[in-house]
Amino acid sequence: MEFSNNFTLTRHTKAVNVLAVSKLGALLLTGGNDGWVVLWSLTSGEMIQEIYSPAAGYISAITWTDMDDRGETMFAFGASDGNIQMYERINDALFEFWSTTIGHSGAIESLAWDPNYCRLASAGDGHPQVWNLTPDKTFTSMVSQPEKQAYVARTVHFYDKGASLLVSYLESGDIFCYSIESLGSQMAQKSVKQDHCFSGNTALDGNYLLSFNHVILHNVPLQISVARQSGLLFVGGDDGFARIFDYTTGAYRGQLDHGNHGDCITPVVSHEGHSRCVVVTGTCLNGHSSVKVWGEDDVMLKEHATSLPSSSPLTTLQLIQFAIICILVNVLMHALQSGAFSTLYILLQHVQIPVVWT
Structure with a gap:
């Protein structure tokens, strides 16, 4: 499967940290070190809206928080000040500020949304937190004293239809599995350690299945996105491109050449819809940061063009x-x-x- 560059989006003046594609695949949210959250159209590549929050610091996490099938109506982002801000739009107007929640004492490392129970999970200060969304669109914490680790709580993910939470820790490589209803008691733990960056696949019971190497030149955390229908896994890189792997076997499938030699391509996200896969990558450098949108090459059109009958x-x-x-x-x-x-x-x-x- 080949990908080509559909759009190059330039607005951020500093490093792009986070990306989020809407459920319907029409909108893209980007956030960076410049304190801007930018809303883009993935159909035309046009910038729709800019949100500036200078007091929050740099934007460190972002997620869509849709409550119904309409999608693209609410999102939340976390920043270096430890707070979580919620934005909402009504009747396809521009997004408006709705609420601020004091989340963590340090930067928000990750956010995840569960549409089943309308809950938001966050990671920061070495521990996760789960928030209930109230009728007035504010968040209340579910855990009064969450278990804190000595390492950076890097990512959070809901699974089991929102009944459980996965938390990964940066330095140790540990992955903790929690039951949401009894958060604080550890259900399962899986520790995977490698000398350099890797991608892995573990079953929900914690049994090891597969891992494969992804060599990097610098010790920086990279983002991973999985396109299950396409069977592909996308990983950021530190040398101007992102790599593509087979999700099942770990075989190398290609790369997305985003920037110049030595550029750090940290944020990456993918979205599958209408039998097509869209990938978005961003540069994590100050001064010339950009976001690129990649789409599948139209192989059917190419095959049709090569099979046109010639004059006999x-x-x-x-x-x-x-x-x-x-x-x-x-x-x-x-x-x-x-x-x-x-x-x-x-x-x-x-x-x-x-x-x-x-």
Whole structure:
């Protein structure tokens, strides 16, 4: 499967940290070190809205928080000040600020949304937190004293239809599995350690299934996105491109050349819809940061173009025969009009014109 660059989005003046594609795949949210959250159209590549929050610091996490099938109506982002801000729009207007929640004492490392129970999970200060969304669109914490680790709580993910939460820790490589209803008691733990960046696959019971290497030059955390229908896994990189792997086997499938040699391509996200996969990558450098949108190459059109019928020798021969007949008819008509038909008839008796009929 090949991907080509559909759009290059340039607005952020500093590193792009986070990306989020809406449920319907029409909108993209980007956030960066410049304190801007930007809303883009994935259909046209146009910028729709800018939200600036200078007091919040840099934007460190972002997620859509849709409550119904309409999608694209609410989102939340976390920043370096530890707070979580909620935005909402009504009747397809621009998004408006709705609420601020004091989340963690440090930067919000990750956000995840569960549409089943309308809950938001966050990671920061070495621990996760789960928030209930109230009717007035504010968040209340479910855990009064969450278990804190000595490592950076890097990512949070809901699974089991929102009944459980996965939390990964950066330095140790541990992954903790919690039951939401009894958060604080550890259900399962899986520790995976490698000397460099890797991607792995674990079953929900914590049994090891598969891991494969992804060599990097610098020790930086990279984001991963999985396109299950396409069977692909996308990983950021630190040398100007993101890599594509087979999700099942770990085989290398290609790369997305985003920037120059040495550029750090940290944020990456994918979205599948209408039998097509869209991938978004971002640069994590100050001064020339950009976001690129990648789409699948239209293989069907290419195959159709290469299979168009070409002119055959038989068709060319028929055209020549038709031209000869037209010339003869024209000569005969001219001879009849000039009264020289008898002379032409005598000449034609001594000339043989081969004509091939098919």
